[in-house]
Amino acid sequence: xxxxxxxxxxxxxxxxxxxxxxxxxxxxxxxxxxxxxxxxxxxxxxxxxxxxxxxxxxxxxxxxxxxxxxxxxxxxxxxxxxxxxxxxxxxxxxxxxxxxxxxxxxxxxxxxxxxxxxxxxxxxxxxxxxxxxxxxxxxxxxxxxxxxxxxxxxxxxxxxxxxxxxxxxxxxxxxxxxxxxxxxxxxxxxxxxxxxxxxxxxxxxxxxxxxxxxxxxxxxxxxxxxxxxxxxxxxxxxxxxxxxxxxxxxxxxxxxxxxxxxxxxxxxxxxxxxxxxxxxxxxxxxxxxxxxxxxxxxxxxxxxxxxxxxxxxxxxxxxxxxxxxxxxxxxxxxxx
Amino acid sequence: xxxxxxxxxxxxxxxxxxxxxxxxxxxxxxxxxxxxxxxxxxxxxxxxxxxxxxxxxxxxxxxxxxxxxxxxxxxxxxxxxxxxxxxxxxxxxxxxxxxxxxxxxxxxxxxxxxxxxxxxxxxxxxxxxxxxxxxxxxxxxxxxxxxxxxxxxxxxxxxxxxxxxxxxxxxxxxxxxxxxxxxxxxxxxxxxxxxxxxxxxxxxxxxxxxxxxxxxxxxxxxxxxxxxxxxxxxxxxxxxxxxxxxxxxxxxxxxxxxxxxxxxxxxxxxxxxxxxxxxxxxxxxxxxxxxxxxxxxxxxxxxxxxxxxxxxxxxxxxxxxxxxxxxxxxxxxxxx
Numbered sequence: 001x002x003x004x005x006x007x008x009x010x011x012x013x014x015x016x017x018x019x020x021x022x023x024x025x026x027x028x029x030x031x032x033x034x035x036x037x038x039x040x041x042x043x044x045x046x047x048x049x050x051x052x053x054x055x056x057x058x059x060x061x062x063x064x065x066x067x068x069x070x071x072x073x074x075x076x077x078x079x080x081x082x083x084x085x086x087x088x089x090x091x092x093x094x095x096x097x098x099x100x101x102x103x104x105x106x107x108x109x110x111x112x113x114x115x116x117x118x119x120x121x122x123x124x125x126x127x128x129x130x131x132x133x134x135x136x137x138x139x140x141x142x143x144x145x146x147x148x149x150x151x152x153x154x155x156x157x158x159x160x161x162x163x164x165x166x167x168x169x170x171x172x173x174x175x176x177x178x179x180x181x182x183x184x185x186x187x188x189x190x191x192x193x194x195x196x197x198x199x200x201x202x203x204x205x206x207x208x209x210x211x212x213x214x215x216x217x218x219x220x221x222x223x224x225x226x227x228x229x230x231x232x233x234x235x236x237x238x239x240x241x242x243x244x245x246x247x248x249x250x251x252x253x254x255x256x257x258x259x260x261x262x263x264x265x266x267x268x269x270x271x272x273x274x275x276x277x278x279x280x281x282x283x284x285x286x287x288x289x290x291x292x293x294x295x296x297x298x299x300x301x302x303x304x305x306x307x308x309x310x311x312x313x314x315x316x317x318x319x320x321x322x323x324x325x326x327x328x329x330x331x332x333x334x335x336x
Numbered sequence: 337x338x339x340x341x342x343x344x345x346x347x348x349x350x351x352x353x354x355x356x357x358x359x360x361x362x363x364x365x366x367x368x369x370x371x372x373x374x375x376x377x378x379x380x381x382x383x384x385x386x387x388x389x390x391x392x393x394x395x396x397x398x399x400x401x402x403x404x405x406x407x408x409x410x411x412x413x414x415x416x417x418x419x420x421x422x423x424x425x426x427x428x429x430x431x432x433x434x435x436x437x438x439x440x441x442x443x444x445x446x447x448x449x450x451x452x453x454x455x456x457x458x459x460x461x462x463x464x465x466x467x468x469x470x471x472x473x474x475x476x477x478x479x480x481x482x483x484x485x486x487x488x489x490x491x492x493x494x495x496x497x498x499x500x501x502x503x504x505x506x507x508x509x510x511x512x513x514x515x516x517x518x519x520x521x522x523x524x525x526x527x528x529x530x531x532x533x534x535x536x537x538x539x540x541x542x543x544x545x546x547x548x549x550x551x552x553x554x555x556x557x558x559x560x561x562x563x564x565x566x567x568x569x570x571x572x573x574x575x576x577x578x579x580x581x582x583x584x585x586x587x588x589x590x591x592x593x594x595x596x597x598x599x600x601x602x603x604x605x606x607x608x609x610x611x612x613x614x615x616x617x618x619x620x621x622x623x624x625x626x627x628x629x630x631x632x633x634x635x636x637x638x639x640x641x642x643x644x645x646x647x648x649x650x651x652x653x654x655x656x657x658x659x660x661x662x663x664x665x666x667x668x669x670x671x672x
Binding site for chain 1: 359360363364365366367368369370371372373374375376377378379380381382383385386387409410412413415419421422423425454455456457459460461462463465467469470471472473477480482483484548549550565
């Protein structure tokens with residue numbers, strides 16, 4: 001059995017040194033980076049049996065997903081990527097090799113997104129858990145977009161398509177068949193290997209978006225948080241939600257309304273945002289240049305809370321994350 | 337049962353907003369602080385049954401200790417304190433009130449040390465775990481002290497006294513009696529509520545110390561890390577180790593050599609450092625002004641590794657952390 005100290009050494013040996021900010025990476029009491037402008041930090045935790053099952057995800061994919069979900073918070077601020085720190089709680093049933101696979105999955109995404117994994121901690125634990133700290137930066141605070149800047153009359157937009165991660169989870173958990181294999185693979189990929197919209201997030205921030213969140217818990221929940229932080233209400237026209245290919249079929253096979261997947265299942269890691277009406281064209285162009293499509297799905301109005309509207313304009317509810325998560329699915333709390 | 341989202345809200349309500357760096361604290365996708373000079377980040381994890389037992393520590397003390405141990409890494413760099421982020425893995429047997437007590441313990445230390453707890457995450461888990469990210473800063477990299485700057489001929493010093501945390505752990509785990517109650521209380525305090533040497537660490541850095549680590553795993557292990565990072569050997573004269581009051585009595589009652597407690601048990605969170613000979617007087621004066629005594633316990637020499645010497649100058653071994661930790665005591669790995 002490799003000691004945790006040796007494992008940390010093996011992890012460090014696999015981590016690329018990148019970024020002009022990093023002065024001291026892992027191996028000292030702390031990592032040291034050149035600060036510049038403003039620093040943006042987010043912390044997320046992922047626990048076996050709550051956020052993932054080892055039976056349905058590879059360690060490589062898990063490492064990718066933990067970092068991707070964490071970086072998605074930086075995307076939602078419009079921040080530049082900086083550093084990441086990993087804490088691994090390692091149960092005795094996992095081998096060191098599996099921890100290294102997890103790190104390899106994270107490191108591959110880190111390399112692709114300009115992130116330096118700069119340190120962390122490894123400890124024994126009963127279940128596998130991963131806590132990720134990501135640090136981003138911007139030259140000035142004004143370059144960043146919080147959740148609190150929406151104004152009544154703003155258009156509410158979302159990037160990409162929704163429901164794919166939830167449909168992928170259903171495919172894994174319920175072993176649904178009958179789907180085109182390529183479509184099924186794409187949905188599994190949406191669930192297992194989400195892509196943080198970092199370039200798009202920065203482009204949207206520059207294009208005049210003034211409130212933004214990532215779609216981690218579904219547009220219903222994440223929209224509610226923008227509404228709350230901005231002190232207004234957000235109306236979402238459910239019929240306008242862009243669906244990933246295959247979501248309708250998976251929903252039909254599972255006996256679920258596809259809108260529940262699109263608005264409630266979450267983990268799509270797209271970006272949900274508010275933009276003033278006159279910025280819409282610029283926002284669309286900026287997103288397109290960054291490789292993302294924009295759908296306009298609602299508006300900010302006076303009031304409070306989230307209002308989900310059907311095609312007739314009547315309010316309806318969607319089922320949230322916990323409904324799709326299976327028996328052990330404690331709903332994870334929103335990270336800060 | 338409070339939801340994790342509600343619990344996060346309750347936690348946020350208890351956190352003071354402090355520090356001129358903080359632009360956005362918890363509640364958005366990420367926290368935003370004004371970067372300035374260099375940023376110093378360390379991550380540590382604490383797991384029930386590995387690092388602590390709920391039967392022998394209060395949640396208030398646990399919150400204190402997790403933050404103190406984390407801040408100790410900033411002290412060892414000579415950094416100014418900045419922000420902290422907490423991840424809590426909450427097992428179902430814990431009530432929200434207990435999580436809030438843990439946060440209260442951390443927040444009290446944060447307030448005293450100028451730290452802003454700026455965010456975090458709460459999740460369900462099987463065992464209680466806490467992952468802490470601390471961020472410090474300095475105007476210039478040159479103000480910080482790594483582990484790699486020791487030079488042959490340097491004097492090796494340590495602040496305060498050693499062995500108290502290990503003796504306190506023995507008192508808790510083995511229920512030893514016969515000790516003066518005040519001395520016993522002080523040892524328990526050393527174990528349960530360690531004090532990060534933040535002011536002393538900055539003073540030592542200014543006074544010319546050129547390699548430093550905190551005593552988390554014992555001077556034998558922590559000295560070995562300085563030796564390794566600096567590419568030399570470190571000799572420690574065990575007879576020179578400053579012992580906390582009562583360590584000898586506890587060791588005798590437990591049938592252990594007190595030097596094992598002083599050099600091997602760790603968790604004293606004092607500072608171990610290397611200083612050039614001509615800086616010794618300045619280092620002593622700086623430490624004293626910061627409220628710490630300095631003991632000179634060895635020297636850096638050509639070679640590799642740690643050399644523990646008895647009074648006759650002969651090499652000897654000490655028992656490490658794992659020996660004192662009891663049956664569930666997996667040795668925690670060194671964090672980065």
